[in-house]
Amino acid sequence: xxDNRPLAVVVVNEAGFAPGAAVAEALGAFLYxxxxxxxxQPAPPRPGAVVGYEGSAGNVVRQLFGEGRGLVLVMAAGIAxxxxxxxxxxxxxxxxxxxxxxAARYAISLLAGHEGxxxxxxxxxxAAVEAEPVVTxxxxxxxxxxxxxxxxxxxxxxxxxxxxxxxxxxxxxKKNDIRVVATADFKAGEPGILExxxxxxxxxxxxxxxxxxxxDRLFSESRCAxxxxxxxxxxxxxxxxxxxxxxxxxxxxxxxxxxVALAEDRLWxxxxxxxxxxx
Numbered sequence: 250x251x252d253n254r255p256l257a258v259v260v261v262n263e264a265g266f267a268p269g270a271a272v273a274e275a276l277g278a279f280l281y282x283x284x285x286x287x288x289x290q291p292a293p294p295r296p297g298a299v300v301g302y303e304g305s306a307g308n309v310v311r312q313l314f315g316e317g318r319g320l321v322l323v324m325a326a327g328i329a330x331x332x333x334x335x336x337x338x339x340x341x342x343x344x345x346x347x348x349x350x351x352a353a354r355y356a357i358s359l360l361a362g363h364e365g366x367x368x369x370x371x372x373x374x375x376a377a378v379e380a381e382p383v384v385t386x387x388x389x390x391x392x393x394x395x396x397x398x399x400x401x402x403x404x405x406x407x408x409x410x411x412x413x414x415x416x417x418x419x420x421x422x423k424k425n426d427i428r429v430v431a432t433a434d435f436k437a438g439e440p441g442i443l444e445x446x447x448x449x450x451x452x453x454x455x456x457x458x459x460x461x462x463x464x465d466r467l468f469s470e471s472r473c474a475x476x477x478x479x480x481x482x483x484x485x486x487x488x489x490x491x492x493x494x495x496x497x498x499x500x501x502x503x504x505x506x507x508x509v510a511l512a513e514d515r516l517w518x519x520x521x522x523x524x525x526x527x528x
Contacts, residue, residue, distance in 0.1 A: 255318075256279070256319040257318045258276075259320060259324075276321075278298075281300045281309055314346075346359045356383065372384075382454070392427060393513050396431065397430075397484035408441070416502050416509040420511050465480055467486075467489070487510075495515050
């Protein structure tokens with residue numbers, strides 16, 4: 250991006266207000282909404298975070314894009330593409346753009362994915378509203394490893410990184426194979442996990458208890474996770490959920506204060522089929 254000003258979340262209709270507000274609050278971004286919505290809709294808790302605009306959303310997007318502001322466009326991808334028409338110049342200089350549909354199902358890294366940081370932004374947006382991040386850049390697609398993480402409260406980044414490195418060694422894999430780190434929503438704010446993601450250059454996928462309970466029966470149960478969080482585990486279920494049609498290649502490994510599991514995406518190829526992933 251061209252400057253360090255806050256991200257901008259742009260909404261075009263009432264359907265996008267709620268997910269846009271949730272993303273703006275989670276990411277510390279400004280929420281740009283049509284004036285009519287800024288008056289009748291409840292604002293996010295941060296004072297001054299909502300900017301009402303008059304006229305077309307295209308004018309707002311052009312202004313923010315020209316300022317180098319990272320953008321989250323809460324709208325259909327087709328609308329976003331039309332609003333951005335003629336604006337991109339260079340993938341090394343353009344600001345990152347992520348599109349979030351109004352149902353908060355998919356957070357799509359649309360522009361400046363790798364160089365500009367839109368891939369990482371897509372993961373952050375997805376985590377804010379429990380959406381599926383969609384990243385299509387070649388460098389991302391060919392990184393196929395998912396790290397599932399659980400940890401005790403306050404576990405530091407050095408301990409987390411040591412556990413990940415131990416797991417990678419056991420699986421015969423490398424750090425640059427890692428596509429994403431996955432954990433439960435009640436662990437998503439752990440500074441150690443966030444620092445580890447930053448050190449690895451990986452996004453963070455977050456799953457709620459309901460999603461975890463849907464698959465935790467497939468794995469060995471953690472008594473601690475069941476007692477304190479009412480789920481069967483964290484590392485293995487989250488790794489499994491984040492993998493693309495994948496499988497667990499390293500079951501739950503307990504290392505001091507950290508639990509690690511590794512899963513691998515299964516990339517599509519002709520004749521590969523779409524069978525149920527093995528565990």
